[in-house]
Amino acid sequence: xxFNKITEQASKYNHLEKMTVNQLLxxxxxxxxxxxxxxxxxxxxxxxxxVQIVERMKNGGRLFYVGAGTSGRLGILDASECPxxxxxxxxxxxxxxxxGDTAIRKAVEFAExxxxxxxxxxxxxxxxxxxxxxxxAASGTTPYVINGxxxxxxxxxxxxxxxxxxxxxxxxxxxxxxxVVVGPEFVTGSSRMKAGTAQKLILNxxxxxxxxQLGKVKGxxxxxxxxxxxxxxxxxxxxxxxxxxxxxxxxAALLLKHKNVRSxxxxxxxxNR
Numbered sequence: 001x002x003f004n005k006i007t008e009q010a011s012k013y014n015h016l017e018k019m020t021v022n023q024l025l026x027x028x029x030x031x032x033x034x035x036x037x038x039x040x041x042x043x044x045x046x047x048x049x050x051v052q053i054v055e056r057m058k059n060g061g062r063l064f065y066v067g068a069g070t071s072g073r074l075g076i077l078d079a080s081e082c083p084x085x086x087x088x089x090x091x092x093x094x095x096x097x098x099x100g101d102t103a104i105r106k107a108v109e110f111a112e113x114x115x116x117x118x119x120x121x122x123x124x125x126x127x128x129x130x131x132x133x134x135x136x137a138a139s140g141t142t143p144y145v146i147n148g149x150x151x152x153x154x155x156x157x158x159x160x161x162x163x164x165x166x167x168x169x170x171x172x173x174x175x176x177x178x179x180v181v182v183g184p185e186f187v188t189g190s191s192r193m194k195a196g197t198a199q200k201l202i203l204n205x206x207x208x209x210x211x212x213q214l215g216k217v218k219g220x221x222x223x224x225x226x227x228x229x230x231x232x233x234x235x236x237x238x239x240x241x242x243x244x245x246x247x248x249x250x251x252a253a254l255l256l257k258h259k260n261v262r263s264x265x266x267x268x269x270x271x272n273r
Contacts, residue, residue, distance in 0.1 A: 003167040009184040067136035068112030072097030078203040086216040087224030098144040117150025135161040138191035140168020164195040223262040
């Protein structure tokens with residue numbers, strides 16, 4: 001089946017090498033301004049997927065991102081930020097990239113063309129029917145991702161996808177597809193640009209809304225964040241000062257004692273100060 005691969009269409013701009021730096025930056029920015037509008041159009045699709053992920057996570061499920069190249073790296077980025085931000089285990093949201101961890105920094109030739117490796121990579125984590133697997137591919141044609149989702153479907157695992165072309169093979173194999181069409185790239189075919197930005201925005205939306213629905217945010221604060229550096233300790237201290245109306249000294253001592261903002265709040269309000 002053929003389809004219109006917008007991500008590969010020619011840029012609306014030409015003779016880029018003749019542009020001044022200001023012209024380059026201005027034109028790239030003009031294209032970037034269109035991305036959030038494209039994402040807005042697919043909020044209903046994102047919502048359907050988030051609702052399913054939350055329901056399954058409440059029953060012990062995990063969330064997997066699978067992708068190649070830029071798409072794979074974006075999935076790993078989002079997954080890796082969930083534990084420090086929301087205090088969840090590292091094995092709750094998992095990013096997998098074609099070619100393995102080496103491919104995070106350096107492209108692994110033809111890794112994305114494998115029709116079997118994605119499922120093998122998922123099996124290492126004992127993926128099962130309680131989990132959700134989201135395939136990320138701007139083109140929607142990456143064999144590694146498509147075949148991984150096909151195997152997930154065969155094993156009754158919920159599948160979603162984030163792609164930037166309508167009617168792609170990836171969207172067709174996904175049970176809950178998200179097709180965010182951002183149009184041709186400033187540099188023809190460079191899907192790390194608008195397509196990659198759109199994917200990052202949607203990943204932010206998915207993981208953040210899922211974690212809020214799972215109770216990992218109180219008010220608008222990251223009360224379960226890991227206190228892994230001085231900046232975050234200071235942020236946690238300020239959270240306690242504001243939430244409990246106490247001095248900085250008391251807040252710092254409370255945080256030092258309980259090692260977690262949520263735990264500190266609960267213990268303080270229960271009289272364990």
